[in-house]
Amino acid sequence: MAFALAADVALIVFGSGMLSLATDRDVIDTPGLGPVPGPLAFGAAALAFAGALWPALRADRPRYTAVIPVALVSALVHLAALWILALVFGADLATATAAVGEAATSWTSAVVAGAAAVSGWAAIAVRRTAAHRPQWPWEREDDDE
Template sequence: MSGPEGPSATPVHPAVALALGAAGYVALVIFGLGMTSLVLDRDVIAVPGLGQVPGVIGTILSAIGFAGGVWPWLRATRPSYGGAGVSAVLAYLGYVAGIAIGGIFSGADAAAAFSAAGGVAVSWFGLVVAGAAGAAAWGALALVRTHAERPRWPWESEDDE
């Protein structure tokens, strides 16, 4: 049951898959960091006095890293799920760098900013960021890779369209 464009047509445009993947990534990372913080009874950024700026900048740079990591794979003729790993690494690095940059912009000294970034990099929080990016990238790649059609009820037929 291939469509009029043949079996090589992708049902989801790569830009749409990227937008859905990025939105899913941001939602997953916010949820994941919040739940990890709750379970561990620890702040994501354990250095006092930095405020929310490092977390916001970290999330923004992480989302940019996610998008930059998965976009070339989404545009490939036959996307590979290896792009999920690349995206996870770039999102992780973007989050850690964003915390360091955000810490400096929030008025803290460089030692406190890099301490906060290092604390996230070697904790469960860094793993949560990478895992959320990998899962969201895998979903975006799956949207482009699959050649599925829209869901249909059993009584629907192609003649009705």
């Protein structure tokens, strides 16, 4: 779970940075918003990703389709957190709503949802393989005894 959360955060940072570089545009380009609500909203999306993925990983054999609601929850929490945090950090209602509208209609929400889908799929794949920690040959139980 910890690796999936770290991967989600890394993919959000990477995806946002690369798309910002490619489009020559800020990640959230709403005048009057301030620098704090955007990164905190990404953090809230990552926490929502972890919270939504946890029940899926607890199943004996998790299904890959569980990443769909995980990605949706992550993207929706990002938008809700952006709106709330914009208001908390001093933006007016119109600025907060404009920031959410911009994030929802640009590539920002796609990055958040895509990062959650990829990280969630990888976590489910690892869980389905029932992977264990590596062992030295002398740590393994022999069947010959």
